Amino acid sequence: MKSKIILTPGPVRVPTFVIEAISKPVIHHRSPEFEFFFKELQEGLRYFFQTSHTVISLSGTGTHGVEYAMRSLFRKNEKVLIPSFGKFSERWVEYGKSSGLNVTEIQKPYGSRVNVKEILDVLDRNPGITGMVLTHCETSTGATLDLEEIVSEVKRKYKNVLIMVDAITTLGIIPFYSDAWGADSVIAASQKSLLNPAGTVFVSVGPAAASRLSETRMQDAFDLSCYYFAAMQNAYPYTPPTQLLYGIKAALDCFQEKKLPFFWNRTHSLARFFREGISAAGGKIFPDPAGDSLTAFLFSGKDLKEIYTKLKDELSIEIAEGQGELKGKILRVAHFGDIGMEETKLCLGGISEIIQN
Amino acid sequence: MKSKIILTPGPVRVPTFVIEAISKPVIHHRSPEFEFFFKELQEGLRYFFQTSHTVISLSGTGTHGVEYAMRSLFRKNEKVLIPSFGKFSERWVEYGKSSGLNVTEIQKPYGSRVNVKEILDVLDRNPGITGMVLTHCETSTGATLDLEEIVSEVKRKYKNVLIMVDAITTLGIIPFYSDAWGADSVIAASQKSLLNPAGTVFVSVGPAAASRLSETRMQDAFDLSCYYFAAMQNAYPYTPPTQLLYGIKAALDCFQEKKLPFFWNRTHSLARFFREGISAAGGKIFPDPAGDSLTAFLFSGKDLKEIYTKLKDELSIEIAEGQGELKGKILRVAHFGDIGMEETKLCLGGISEIIQN
Numbered sequence: 001m002k003s004k005i006i007l008t009p010g011p012v013r014v015p016t017f018v019i020e021a022i023s024k025p026v027i028h029h030r031s032p033e034f035e036f037f038f039k040e041l042q043e044g045l046r047y048f049f050q051t052s053h054t055v056i057s058l059s060g061t062g063t064h065g066v067e068y069a070m071r072s073l074f075r076k077n078e079k080v081l082i083p084s085f086g087k088f089s090e091r092w093v094e095y096g097k098s099s100g101l102n103v104t105e106i107q108k109p110y111g112s113r114v115n116v117k118e119i120l121d122v123l124d125r126n127p128g129i130t131g132m133v134l135t136h137c138e139t140s141t142g143a144t145l146d147l148e149e150i151v152s153e154v155k156r157k158y159k160n161v162l163i164m165v166d167a168i169t170t171l172g173i174i175p176f177y178s179d180a181w182g183a184d185s186v187i188a189a190s191q192k193s194l195l196n197p198a199g200t201v202f203v204s205v206g207p208a209a210a211s212r213l214s215e216t217r218m219q220d221a222f223d224l225s226c227y228y229f230a231a232m233q234n235a236y237p238y239t240p241p242t243q244l245l246y247g248i249k250a251a252l253d254c255f256q257e258k259k260l261p262f263f264w265n266r267t268h269s270l271a272r273f274f275r276e277g278i279s280a281a282g283g284k285i286f287p288d289p290a291g292d293s294l295t296a297f298l299f300s301g302k303d304l305k306e307i308y309t310k311l312k313d314e315l316s317i318e319i320a321e322g323q324g325e326l327k328g329k330i331l332r333v334a335h336f337g338d339i340g341m342e343e344t345k346l347c348l349g350g351i352s353e354i355i356q357n
Numbered sequence: 358m359k360s361k362i363i364l365t366p367g368p369v370r371v372p373t374f375v376i377e378a379i380s381k382p383v384i385h386h387r388s389p390e391f392e393f394f395f396k397e398l399q400e401g402l403r404y405f406f407q408t409s410h411t412v413i414s415l416s417g418t419g420t421h422g423v424e425y426a427m428r429s430l431f432r433k434n435e436k437v438l439i440p441s442f443g444k445f446s447e448r449w450v451e452y453g454k455s456s457g458l459n460v461t462e463i464q465k466p467y468g469s470r471v472n473v474k475e476i477l478d479v480l481d482r483n484p485g486i487t488g489m490v491l492t493h494c495e496t497s498t499g500a501t502l503d504l505e506e507i508v509s510e511v512k513r514k515y516k517n518v519l520i521m522v523d524a525i526t527t528l529g530i531i532p533f534y535s536d537a538w539g540a541d542s543v544i545a546a547s548q549k550s551l552l553n554p555a556g557t558v559f560v561s562v563g564p565a566a567a568s569r570l571s572e573t574r575m576q577d578a579f580d581l582s583c584y585y586f587a588a589m590q591n592a593y594p595y596t597p598p599t600q601l602l603y604g605i606k607a608a609l610d611c612f613q614e615k616k617l618p619f620f621w622n623r624t625h626s627l628a629r630f631f632r633e634g635i636s637a638a639g640g641k642i643f644p645d646p647a648g649d650s651l652t653a654f655l656f657s658g659k660d661l662k663e664i665y666t667k668l669k670d671e672l673s674i675e676i677a678e679g680q681g682e683l684k685g686k687i688l689r690v691a692h693f694g695d696i697g698m699e700e701t702k703l704c705l706g707g708i709s710e711i712i713q714n
Contacts, residue, residue, distance in 0.1 A: 004382060011383050011596060022554065023376045025361060026368050028675060059416040059556050060578070061596040067578045091576075098576040191596060197379065199416050199556050199598030219448075219455040221417070221424045222579045239368060239418040239548060241556030244601075318385060 005343045008320040009139050009294045011191035011198045012337030021250035022243050029240050039234045044252030051178040055204045056227045059241050062168040062189035065201035069164050069185050072224035073212045076100045080131035083114035086138030087324040111287035113143040116150045131162045137169040137293045140323040144291020148181050155182040169293045173336040175264050185209040193336050194251045200244050267292045270335040270344050277348040286330050296330045304331050307354050315350045362700045365677040366496050366651045368548035368555045369694030378607035379600050386597050396591045401609030408535040412561045413584045416598050419525040419546040422558035426521050426542050429581035430569045433457045437488035440471035443495030444681040468644035470500040473507045488519045494526040494650045497680040501648020505538050512539040526650045530693040532621050542566040550693050551608045557601050624649045627692040627701050634705040653687045664711050672707045
């Protein structure tokens with residue numbers, strides 16, 4: 001079967017070297033071989049997250065990772081600030097409310113984003129807030145926070161606010177420094193820059209986050225505690241998804257070899273090239289300014305569904321449509337995954353041609 | 358690398374046809390293609406579980422599946438009966454207690470099992486019990502409940518007791534009929550008879566179980582509700598582990614083609630052959646009677662660790678040691694997975710030789 005070109009913002013195409021890693025013979029998880037492998041995996045994850053602390057490997061998708069972190073690191077009724085500006089950040093607000101957190105929301109329209117001043121204003125007016133969930137890049141719109149500024153400023157003024165970052169569509173894609181910026185817990189998923197099948201997710205736990213875990217919650221497979229204390233011994237509390245983690249390790253090796261800036265630069269080049277092309281073809285970038293992870297765009301007066309369908313059916317190029325309230329109003333193209341300039345050019349060429357007909 | 362012979366009771370060796378399925382090009386999960394695939398997957402799961410109701414696909418291992426079911430289907434303080442007779446059933450007792458259920462435990466020594474009379478006695482004396490968690494086969498000892506008798510008798514006398522079954526080491530391995538026996542929710546994991554990498558788990562939801570799910574809990578990714586209501590539309594509430602589910606579908610196709618009794622009979626033949634051989638070599642089967650899924654055994658006066666290590670290092674045959682309080686006291690060999698008479702004979706021959714030296 002001819003492989004399609006996948007330019008959706010995840011799940012991305014899984015390259016052969018990852019599949020080969022997943023196919024390696026299984027090892028038992030109570031063995032020195034596993035311990036050795038798991039130690040190396042954790043080192044690779046630390047590089048990927050740019051942290052010297054622990055990164056926990058879990059089964060699940062991005063949403064599970066964020067919910068693992070929220071339910072493990074926040075306490076019932078804790079006052080938590082969650083800015084929402086798209087489908088995923090809205091999801092964290094809803095989960096926070098339904099799971100018994102005292103959520104303060106900064107609600108912004110789809111396509112816009114929250115800035116450091118708005119966040120500090122809310123913190124100044126609500127001294128009881130001790131937690132925050134930030135969506136670095138809203139996959140539903142491409143809007144991307146100025147995370148370095150927000151995290152550094154908040155930590156400078158409010159050291160005790162625990163900062164959790166959904167970096168699902170930014171880690172390995174655009175510059176990200178967990179420790180240097182001061183993020184306490186960061187979440188990344190397998191099916192984005194890590195080039196793996198959906199099904200594993202990773203949560204970093206810095207010292208302030210670790211102090212909120214507890215050995216009394218070790219029986220709960222949906223609490224980070226058991227994974228954290230086991231990881232200290234390079235062990236896993238349950239049957240780990242070892243073969244899937246082989247695939248992750250292969251991708252991490254690639255990040256360690258080529259170094260993160262290689263990927264960050266590639267994303268930026270692809271985003272710039274694609275946006276110039278869309279603008280030249282009469283399209284509009286949405287939002288503006290957008291982060292580099294993906295481009296959301298539209299062509300006024302054109303049937304976006306037709307562009308989407310023709311790309312898919314006639315050219316075997318898969319991009320994404322809008323989500324939530326933007327369904328039918330934008331298209332989205334990712335600048336990460338197992339793709340490069342060739343795929344991006346083919347996509348842009350296809351769009352330009354469809355637009356002109 | 359030469360593939361080892363894996364005779365541990367999971368994770369099992371993943372055969373090539375499963376890896377090939379996992380390697381198929383990714384499809385987006387909001388598409389008619391996914392809907393079609395997911396519908397077929399669910400049909401395959403229904404056959405595998407022998408149920409006409411819904412089977413939910415989740416990321417995680419067996420423990421996550423059982424905890425998903427327990428936290429979604431039981432209410433806080435609900436009186437739940439959990440017989441314990443090994444490491445895994447003990448885990449469900451501990452999780453039940455720590456998660457706020459009112460647990461009544463029937464505690465039996467490792468290697469023994471609970472029978473229908475003991476269960477009915479407890480139910481007769483505690484009319485408030487409305488839930489039960491049964492571990493069909495204790496992977497830590499091989500002890501296997503007479504599930505048909507227990508479930509049928511309990512349902513005949515106590516229709517309102519919701520029966521949950523950990524069938525992680527029995528579905529696809531020994532005879533199991535969810536609907537005919539009356540089990541309300543049954544759990545199976547990918548890395549046992551389904552021949553897949555660890556990381557996905559499946560929970561069936563019969564009508565009585567479904568009536569305990571709620572649309573008000575749709576925000577919780579660790580509650581079965583959102584998956585259940587989405588599955589009714591052949592959809593998935595989050596990014597599904599699509600490629601891993603391709604692997605599961607390939608295994609299910611194999612079960613549908615060869616039919617379940619083929620696998621049940623194979624397990625029985627392998628277990629009988631292996632046990633006769635162990636007895637002939639002077640070994641003792643533990644417990645007696647054991648279920649067919651795996652054999653736990655020992656050789657009085659012999660160093661079991663040495664048998665385990667020599668099999669692994671000299672013959673590349675991997676079996677399992679004891680778990681929990683049986684660590685160092687038994688060895689365990691599985692009669693399921695990507696194995697047959699050849700591997701079982703090689704293992705038995707290896708053990709006999711090591712014993713004689």
